[in-house]
Amino acid sequence: MAKILILFAHPALEKSRIHAGLLKNMKGLQGVTVHDLYEVYPDLNIDADREQALLLQHDIILFQHPFYWYSAPAIIKQWQDLVLEHGWAYGHTGKALSGKRIGNVISTGGSQQSYTVGGHHGCTIHDFLLPFRQTARLCNMEYLPPFVIHGTHRLKRSDLPFCCMQYRETLEALRDDKYSPAMLQEAAYLNDLIAQTSDSN
């Protein structure tokens, strides 16, 4: 059973529907640690030693955050700058994270159509996540497909339970290593794999 660390970043969770719901629904899930960055570091003064120790205790790292301006809220960047030290996370001697898996769990206002070449946003989510992908590569980590919730502005309250259930199932499948490397290689979103496993069952 793999251990999952969720690095959660939302600067105004009190205004959020999606992420508050996602967190609520996966509460108490075995093998999953939620680390609420804005709550722990309201002054963005990140404790790199503590973060590195947390990383070492887990096998799968997930950044969970709204997809602000095609990227993550500021604290994620601050976290990367301070925690992923040269000689520890990357470089000749930086092998601490080698072999771990890493990925993003994001919510966007735009629909999946808008995130296509020629769509409203001009590029795919996969393209926009390039910095995260390359960061993973530099740290010798395996980059997972993202888990994406699209169209949050149009989302109705009644749609929430479905999103939450999907997320919970995804976490459980990752934890129990249900997805083969080939499946992960092929999938655009982690969301797609749920349909596949439930189809095959």
Added chain:
Amino acid sequence: MNEHSFFFTAMIYLAAAVVCVPVAKKLGLGSVLGYLLAGVFIGPNVMGFIGAEGQDILHFAEFGVVMMLFLIGIELEPSLLWKLRAPIIGLGGMQVLISTAVISVIAWWMGQPWNAALALGMTFSLSSTAIVLQILKEKGWMPSAAGQSAFSVLLFQDIAVIPMLAIFPLLAPVGAATSTGGHTTFREGLPGWMQTLMVFGAVITIILAGRYLVRPLLRLVAQVRVRELFTTFALLLVVGISVLMTLVGLSPALGAFLGGVVLANSEYRHELESDIEPFKGLLLGLFFIAVGASIDFKLVLSQPLVMLGLVLALMMVKCLILMGLGKIFKLSTDQNLLFGYSLSQVGEFAFVLLSFTRQNGILPDATASMMTAVVALSMAFTPLVILLYEKLLQPRFTITESSTREADAIDEKNPVILAGFGKTGNVIGRFLLANGVPTTILDLDSDRIDMLHNLGIRAYYGDASRQDLLHAAGAAEAKIIIIATDTIDQTAEIVKVVRQHFPNLQMLVKAATIPDTFDLMELGVLHIYRESLDTSLRMGADALHMLGFRAYNARRAASTFRQHDEKALKELSALRDDRKTYLNTFKERIEEMSKLIQTDKVKPWNDEILSWDERSLMEEEGNPEIEGIPDANSSEEILNVKKENT
């Protein structure tokens, strides 16, 4: 004594102190030695300004010791006293018993009858609270292991005086007049159990009165709002305790100490302290002068070698016993040396005990006056012994660089000058030093400066509003001056001098209150820091957080509020009419506060944050559920979220 001669005597004392003490301090000898020298100088042997009345003054000035113990008590939390119980009883008890025994045996061996030997043993086992504590405080050694041990021993000695006074009449040779030396107390003539009962009664009275009577009285007196009345009451308190203790035959110093401890937790503690402090200082100074004046140099010079031998032998014996005990109580060698050296003299109480022995016929007059001279000399030698320790011995034990201090000559050129090392300044100083920024510290409190020196931090005594001093501190080359002085007057003076002479310096200025802030704004200061603003906002933010607000939200709210508050204050300052005469400062302050609070209401700062709010976007997309979004200010929702996260 007519008025003229009274004022003349007062003038002599004051002038001698004003001349001798600064000279002694400048020479690194400490204030105690300065006072003693002043006493010797004006005493019957040198200038002869004062004669026999010196003895009366000595008794009067002993009251300074009582005040000192009151102040020590008031600074001492009862819990701390409880923690010290082992050294007080163990170390103090052993010191008194062993010193008494050893000195008695030596005196007996030197040919004194057993009763005189025992009286001398007891008398000489005591040390001088006044001299030792004054020196330890001045050097900032009170919190050290040696300081704490010395304090414990002195405290026990003050208690030990009580049984000693009881034993002395029993030592009187049969047939001699058993006068009690003018110490007529209530207790005499009463049966033993009654005496004991009275002693306990007095102690319990002080504790109960301190708890239940003095506090409400202090409140009443404070409410009258007549400054000097509070001082009067504070004095009455100490004098009253002394009278009560003398009445039942206890040590007034001990009673005052007890009274101080009882009031240590009182809200008027600091007022009491600052009111009594100057009296204590004056009386102690007077006491030291009187000791200096009372040294009978004719007697000393008639047999100098014998006297010197006696004093040195006595101090050596006491010192060795103390250091033996220090070893048992696990003091480090350097602390043990200080402990032994500092307590090696004989205390002021010996004067009382010796006159007692003379009256009781325990000691012949000649021996008694010789012993009095020995006591005074041992007290006079103490600052010298301590000096010896500080200059010769201590540097060998402490690894930090030598503690030779260049008085006031500032040889540093640092980028930052910090004026004022009080509550605010000391955190700034520590922060800058911790980050490797060399800082020149200026302060007007010599005790604080001494303390810093002992910590190995260079600080300079001086008034930062003096242009020459600032220049010496490197103001012409420095980049920043941080002004964190205690009063707005000092602060304003420094600001003016800096603006006029050192325009190269950026000023960061602390302000205590809103009116102070306005004053500084008027002086054109750009960077003003209100003392309690950040603390208040941090507490406010933490309160929000504890109520369930997200930590980051609470922090931003505090930050936003501070910006709002500073802006509002600037606007208010611009609107303030420039009538300089504050007819009713308090009323004005209330008005200003109410204006500030009104602006708080007009601008609900927290709602201005539109970022991270998707409602407008939802509206654009035509989502009908906008109302379903949790509102930032509905704490119910926040509390739910918060609970789920933890």
